[in-house]
Amino acid sequence: MVLVPDLLITGGDVVTMNTRREVLLGGAVAIQGDTIAAAGATGELRARWPGVPELDATGCVVTPGMVNAHQHLTGDPLARACIPDDITSDEAIFQWSVPLHRAHRPQDEELSALLACVENLRNGVTTVVEAGTVAHPGRVAAAMLRAGVRGTVGTWGWDVEGVPHSAPAGEVLDRLRAVVDAYPAGGLVEGRVTLVGHGLASAGLLAGAADLARETGAGLTMHMSPGPADAEHYLRTTGRRPLLHLADLGVLGPHLLLAHAVWLDDTEVDALVGSGTAVAYCPWAYLRLGQGVTRAGRHAEILTRGGRIALGCDAGNAGDAADILRAAALAVGLAKDTAMDPAAIGAPEALEMATIGGAEAIGMAGRIGSVEPGKLADLVVHDATGPQWSPRGDVAQQLVWSTDGRSVRDVFVGGRQVVRGGRCVTVDERALRAEVTQASADLLSRAGIAVRHHWPHVWSN
Template sequence: MTEPLPRQAVDTLISGALIVTMDAERRVIGDGAVAILGDRIVAIGKRETIAAQVEARQTVDGRGFVVTPGLINTHVHVTGDPLIRGFIPEDLDFMEVVFGWATRLHQAQTPDDQRLAAQMAAVEMLRSGTTCFLEAGTILALDEVADSLRQTGIRGLISEWVMDRAFDPADDQTALTDRALRTLQDEIVRHPLRDDTLIAAWPSLVGHQTNTDTTWRFAKQLADQHGLGVSAHMSPSALDAEWYLAHTGRRPVEHLADLGVLGSNVSLTHAAHLDAREVALLAASGASVAHCPMAALKGGYGVTAIGLFPEMAASGVNLTLGTDAGVSGDLIRCMSLAAGLFRDARQDNRLFPPSTILEMATVNAASTLQMSDRIGSLEVGKKADLVMHDTDRPEWRPLLNVVAQLVWSADGRGVHSVWVDGRRVVEDYRVTTVDEHRLYAEVQVAAKALIARAGLPDRQVWPVL
């Protein structure tokens, strides 16, 4: 008689869940199980099969839950904006919002403000199912922010504020660019990306018209040498195209292509005002575009009237999702918006089906971050970054099509538990690594002090008595 094979010891077994793997076959496993050992997934499949293979130190009852890969937010401001949410008036044009208010409030932050804001952003992301993020490149106190983020247990790529173009004739262009190049180099030395690191630096640029050609080339060179990428804001409005046409004779993406700085490790955020030639260049280069639908609607970018996102998708541009700033950090809310915007604009309900949207928030985003071998799907050997969604809730019942339900009906409120790198960082709807009540109180005090320091008026429409 054949002796049964010894069972593998594992740390955690999630048993009985409906699992959306996002693997190459896009398997959805009913009554499934995921086994975690250390920071990795070591088994995944049907519950009975996995139970016979492993001996778990802890078993989590997954019945009544949907398990997905951790979502990946490819554009979020983790500092500044978490402390000023809702404060900037709604009746300003784009330039006034960015440079008259947002930049002024960002620059008035202290390192402690940045620490609190980053933890607030991380808590919101974790509680709504985001396990990894790419920061927007507007951090001032990078070391303090890195330390605060590591305490939360989230995975992320961060970068210091880099913009070096001398718009004022009195500015020293050489000195500005030298400082930018040093910043890009120093940050990846101080916070290198390794397999065992959760928070690392990534050479992001503020973008738009704020970075010189020298800085763009240097950032791309660094990314290529270190297995990283480059991200930057570009073309949320027509202003970027107007500037580049006036100063280079080419549109923004055309200019970047001519510089030789596009590629599969480059991600441009917003890209609402592109033309067909720019879309073709992005597709040919393998570059990614981070779509931030909530921010686009709030900012009135004209994305549904002008945006070529259906054309980007059709041409093979790697599309991802970001929450950006000043709105919710819940990426699931962004998923439903991204699914609907262009269906309505083009009157074509075949555009951006739920399956495509979920790919944007997982496997596509992992590709942008150069991490497809580690995250984005639930597979043996990959990092144990996963989310348990509670389906015993009105938005989840009846559960007939899990992918459609996740995109169209669910939101982050249904996230019950989250693991990052094999560690359970959200349990029973609460973050396990941070005292949330204390954080919220500290953030409220810090936000009021920041606004007072910046000297900007409170322009609420209705009086608060």
């Protein structure tokens, strides 16, 4: 039986991100069910499937959906722009994030995740790796499914002494397995083995999580070395730097997506690249928190040595905007400036990290990351009629340097349209905004946090 597509996206310039990195000028994409049936010339696909409904993308650029490899969906979204930007990372965590998470109710986690998912979708992000600070993963997964975003979900847990809510390693591993079992591979939302990382896991928990990730194929993600504190901790407690300790335990490998990895020495970079471990690089977070990425970051070197790098937006009060194009521009700008070399990685590499490279780093390149027949129909239509697109030049440069998520017009995830005309159509955004406003005030009150404004706020009516 010959399958007829459900929709043709026609007339746009299709940035395929296939192995040849072809851009199909005036091209079209055929969607059948949740899959890309074909990509080619508009006239050719129209002739092949006459009468199929069309979405006119004339004057637009069509790309694969963006991959956000490290995004906290809970906690910060309901306290957007409340955590001061003039405090240390430790102050932000222990004076704000910990009290916020402690005060979170299950419904707050779902609402927070829904808000973050809508923001990601509106900025062209179709796949999100949740960073793991989730007490109620089922509620977060429900929000992801409601919004229609693809992604992974995990839950937190640690087993070190003297930390509140610590649990034995076996109990934490059982909790991690339960999430992976509840959301198996192949669904819109998949379970992922997720640890907080840093110094919050014993050797047994680290090794057990890696074994679970390899056994289930779910992958493992955790935080490490956004600043110098992790290296100081591991040198003090194990006599080895963090990634060498992980290597000794058998934790490094293609199954691991390591968030941050900023403060690494030569031996750690060698271990990272040699093991095939992937990194979720969140450059805006390090700049906002003053963690020293311009002094210590080596992500461009890792990439050019064949390392696996994806981009992330981190937490709402660290990365601030869930916009991977914005992160992509910063990532390559930092690479050029810190090396004082304009020939360092540029727009092509940035777009690769945002799409096919990011998909490879999170273990999904066989399904997403490029516009090719057989892959899932995760697609973004960028409105290229604005002044930032005129005149039209190199499409990679314009996507990375000239624009950001604000140019996104339409978004499809698995063939389902989730953004139309710049608005999320799976969620009532006006009702969401009202609900979030009330929930934020309630959450801050329960957490005992008073918001400090830099300037006096005066009612004008």
